[in-house]
Amino acid sequence: MNFFDNHRNLFLTATLFFVVLTIFVAIIPALHNQVVNAPLPSAVPLSEDAIRGKALYVSHGCVACHTQQVRNLDMDKMWGSRPSMAADYAGTGRTDVWRNTATLMGTERTGPDLTDVGNRQPSQDWNLVHLFNPRIVVKESVMPAYPFLFEFKQNPSKNDVVVAVPEQYAPKDGSQIVATPEALQLVAYLQSLKQAPLPETMVAPDFLYKREKKKADAAAGGGEASELDGQALYVANCQACHQADGMGLPGAFPPLKGSQVVDDDDNLELYIDIIMNGYDSRPEYGAMAAVGVNAGFTEHEVAAIINFERSSWGNNGKKVAAEEIKKIVDFVKLQAK
Structure with a gap:
């Protein structure tokens, strides 16, 4: 009982237990995680x-x-x-000696x-x-x-x-x-902020509660893309700049409504090249990134976007088939490399 009456021994023992538990509960598992969880081989370090x-x-x-x-x-x-x-998140390191860096998962x-x-x-x-x-x-x-x-x-x-x-x-x-x-x-x-591709030997976990894919899903089924697919691709990849009404933003991003590049079949190669590799029309408008190459568009997705843009906002261009533009898509992809 003298042990509990001696505050020096009591606090030293409590401190020792705290340090030992911290080492086994926090520090060793953290070091183990750093060894087990490494950044993916394709992950690019921050500049x-x-x-x-x-x-x-x-x-x-x-x-x-x-x-x-x-x-x-x-x-x-x-x-x-x-x-x-x-x-x-394995590549996340400390900001400095005094500050740790959160993963910013939100x-x-x-x-x-x-x-x-x-x-x-x-x-x-x-x-x-x-x-x-x-x-x-x-x-x-x-x-x-x-x-x-x-x-x-x-x-x-x-x-x-x-x-x-x-x-x-x-x-x-x-x-x-x-x-x-x-x-x-x-x-x-x-x-x-780009999701690093997994190595070929790794399989990504499935998304839960998967919805049934539409039969018109050209990317998966290899069939002809519908206008609905083209609209979804436009909303996901083009609408932020060219806007829902196809009017773009004057002084910032060009309109697609009434565009000769969109409607004129003689400009099809240029049209596909812009979708895949982007375009810089400075000083009139800001530069467009290589949306198609970055997103890995197939000829089916390019055809779907073209058909949607050519049939929207009063445009009346000729519709294209994926097979018709495949050679052009492959060529502009090769140019991007």
Whole structure:
């Protein structure tokens, strides 16, 4: 009983138990996890700009509204090609000696999940416009604007990244909007968020509660893509820039309604090349990323998008068949390499 009366021995013993338990319960399992869970071989380390952008992402509270995790539920398919796994976060290290770095998996989806946003929205121009004022590209957005990440210059230098916005959002004094290094770093981090492909020897877990696929699913069944498929592909990959009405955003992204490139069959090769490899029409509009190559479009998906755009918003172009454009799609894919 003298042991309990001696506060020195009591506290030393309690401290010893605490240290031992911490080692076995927390430290050893953590070290074991670092050995067992390694980044996927195809995972690309963050660049210096992306690392700085990640710090900005944290400091501006983006994690409060965006998740970075794809659950094995059917509703999460739109965010990634497979459910997230421990290896996706294994490359996360400490910010410095004093601070650990959260995985930024998030807690809710007030905004969309960002797991694969680098593939879903690879356009630097779109991301910069979206940061400057999200309502320009997504009218219903509740995301705050970040105009303090931009400068207004009357005569930008050739090294400045000028952000093209519609006239009603442009500065009234005629100056131009220029992205600061912080804006470019934040975009670099967003563009780095790409779901790494699994090695051939690994099989991704199935999404639960799978819905039955439509018979017209050309990508899976190899048949002809329907206009409905084309509309879904347009909404997922094109609508953010060219808008639901096909009118684009004057000064930022070109319209598809009444476009000669869309309607004229003589421009079919150029049309497919733009879908697959993107296009830079500066200074009139922002540059378009290589949407088709990044998303791995097949000839069926390209045909579905073309047929939807040629039959929408008053356009009346000739419909195409996947077999008809396969050689062109394969050729422009080869050019991209």
